[in-house]
Amino acid sequence: MKTFIVGNxxxxxxxxxxxxxxxxxxxxxxxxxxxEVVVAPSTIALQPLSLQIDRHKMKLAAQNAxxxxxGAFTGETSFxxxxxxxxxxxxxxxxxxxxFGEDDKMVAKKMEAAVRNKITPILCIGETESERSFGxxxxxxxxxxxxxxxxxxxEDIDKVLIAYEPVxxxxxxxxxKIASPDEVAEVVKLIRKTLEEIYGEKVAENMPVLFGxxxxxxxxxxxLTVPGVNGLLIGGASLILSEFADILEIAKRVRS
Ligand code: PGA
Numbered sequence: 001m002k003t004f005i006v007g008n009x010x011x012x013x014x015x016x017x018x019x020x021x022x023x024x025x026x027x028x029x030x031x032x033x034x035x036e037v038v039v040a041p042s043t044i045a046l047q048p049l050s051l052q053i054d055r056h057k058m059k060l061a062a063q064n065a066x067x068x069x070x071g072a073f074t075g076e077t078s079f080x081x082x083x084x085x086x087x088x089x090x091x092x093x094x095x096x097x098x099x100f101g102e103d104d105k106m107v108a109k110k111m112e113a114a115v116r117n118k119i120t121p122i123l124c125i126g127e128t129e130s131e132r133s134f135g136x137x138x139x140x141x142x143x144x145x146x147x148x149x150x151x152x153x154x155e156d157i158d159k160v161l162i163a164y165e166p167v168x169x170x171x172x173x174x175x176x177k178i179a180s181p182d183e184v185a186e187v188v189k190l191i192r193k194t195l196e197e198i199y200g201e202k203v204a205e206n207m208p209v210l211f212g213x214x215x216x217x218x219x220x221x222x223x224l225t226v227p228g229v230n231g232l233l234i235g236g237a238s239l240i241l242s243e244f245a246d247i248l249e250i251a252k253r254v255r256s
Contacts, residue, residue, distance in 0.1 A: 003224065003251045004161065004210055004231030006038040006061060006122065007238025008090060010172075018045040021241060022052055028245050029057050034255045036231070037248060038088055039238070043077050050085045061088035061122065064096060067106075067113035079110075079117040089114050090233075092148055093124045094167045104147025112151035115159055122161045122210070122233070123148045125191075129168035129177075138190055145194050157199055161208045163233045164188060169213030171236045176214055181226045184211050188228040217246035224254045 013021060018041045029037065040061035041049055053060055062085075066076035079089065091114060092107040107123070114121035125144035127137045145162070152160060164187055169179040188209050196204035211223045212233030223229055232251070237243040 001206070001208060001230055002034055002036045003255055004036045004038065004208055005244075005248055005251050006040065006088070006090075006163075006210065006212075006231065006233045007244055008040045008061075008063065008093070008212075008233055008235050009042065009239060010063065010095070010235060011042060012239055013041060013045065015045045015048055018042070018049060019052060022049055024241055025245065026054050026057055028241075029248070031057060032248065032252055035248060035251045040088070040090055046082065046085050055087075059087040060085070061090055062086045062119070063090050063093070065089055065110065065114070065119075067109035069113075079113040079119055082119060083117040086119060088120045088122055088161075090163075091121045091123050092144070094126060094128075094165060094170060095172075098128075098167070104144060104150075107144075107148045108150040111148055111160070115152055115156045120159055120161060122163050124163045124165050124212070124233070126165040126167050126213075132166070132168065137187065141187060141190055142194050145191060146198070149198075154199065157203055158206065161210060161231075162191060163210040163212050164191060165212040165233060171214040178214055178219065179211075181222050184223060184229065185226045188226065192228055215247070217243050217250065220247045220250045221254060224251060 037058040038061050040063045062082050065079045065082055069078050069080040091110045096102045111121050127140040131140050166179050168177055192204045195207055208230040210231040210233045211229050215232045215234045216237040
């Protein structure tokens with residue numbers, strides 16, 4: 001399996017800045033065989049960047065999209081509009097869940113729409129600090145996983161990526177903490193166990209599971225060596241080209 005390194009730019013960079021970043025990154029980037037490099041710019045930058053990107057070197061992700069293909073949905077962009085423009089879409093990010101009120105039902109519809117439009121969904125799941133402190137982590141993970149995957153058929157399940165992002169470890173959060181590799185290992189094990197119960201051993205083993213939450217060049221190596229972790233979803237550090245490039249080098253080294 002490849003190692004997935006995904007940069008989530010969130011609401012940062014205008015189209016010009018995004019294009020310059022992409023240009024510089026592609027110039028720096030060797031052709032990584034085992035590392036899938038993905039960046040997720042704002043929706044407005046996706047179309048121009050899709051014309052600029054060298055798809056042999058890296059891929060584009062959307063940060064969000066709407067599950068209906070067209071209609072009276074002011075302000076939305078659909079997966080069908082993004083078909084052919086992006087390869088991936090982040091779905092169910094905690095900022096979508098907690099700032100924009102997306103629940104598992106909405107997440108499930110988006111997962112289905114992504115797969116239907118040949119866009120690989122990256123399903124984000126993770127507990128909040130208070131859920132963790134009440135001992136609810138396992139239940140939350142299970143609910144978000146089952147809820148989010150509800151409308152993905154068995155034959156499409158191999159087209160999905162999971163990202164475990166504990167909400168308390170995301171750097172934009174108040175008093176963000178750093179998740180220890182042991183804490184990550186424990187939840188990733190739980191994710192695979194839940195997948196095994198629903199889809200069987202093969203799916204559970206083959207599903208790429210990424211980790212995200214305050215990842216930077218000094219902790220990336222430790223997270224990438226956690227058993228069962230196949231990649232990273234990176235916010236803040238992906239905005240700094242040198243840091244993102246360092247993390248890619250680390251990923252390459254861990255693989256070899
Ligand atoms: P962070 O963000 O790396 O800045 O913590 C990760 C994310 O929200 O995907």
